[in-house]
Amino acid sequence: MAGCKSRVEQTGSLQRIAILPAEVLVDDGSFNWSALASTFVLQQDLATSASILPVFARDQSAAYAQGASAVIRSTVERRRGRIKIMAVLTGLDTQKKPAEH
Numbered sequence: 132m133a134g135c136k137s138r139v140e141q142t143g144s145l146q147r148i149a150i151l152p153a154e155v156l157v158d159d160g161s162f163n164w165s166a167l168a169s170t171f172v173l174q175q176d177l178a179t180s181a182s183i184l185p186v187f188a189r190d191q192s193a194a195y196a197q198g199a200s201a202v203i204r205s206t207v208e209r210r211r212g213r214i215k216i217m218a219v220l221t222g223l224d225t226q227k228k229p230a231e232h
Contacts, residue, residue: 150173
């Protein structure tokens, strides 16, 4: 057990990604829950990655303060009676979408 490290301790191999609250683009108060719920779902999904440490941030300044290298911005919409969630990963150093590996 002494040789085992948690992924949080292996900071050189982790990319810290901040998840910002979703922008809800639905004109219906009953969708207020979706801003936090979609953020939580993204965090849970990314938490399974061995190379990503997802963190919550209220805004871009908080993401910088937490040492994030990128942020995820998302929107929640309703189109044709269906809920649509879109997310974009943006690098904080360049404000561009990171290159895919």
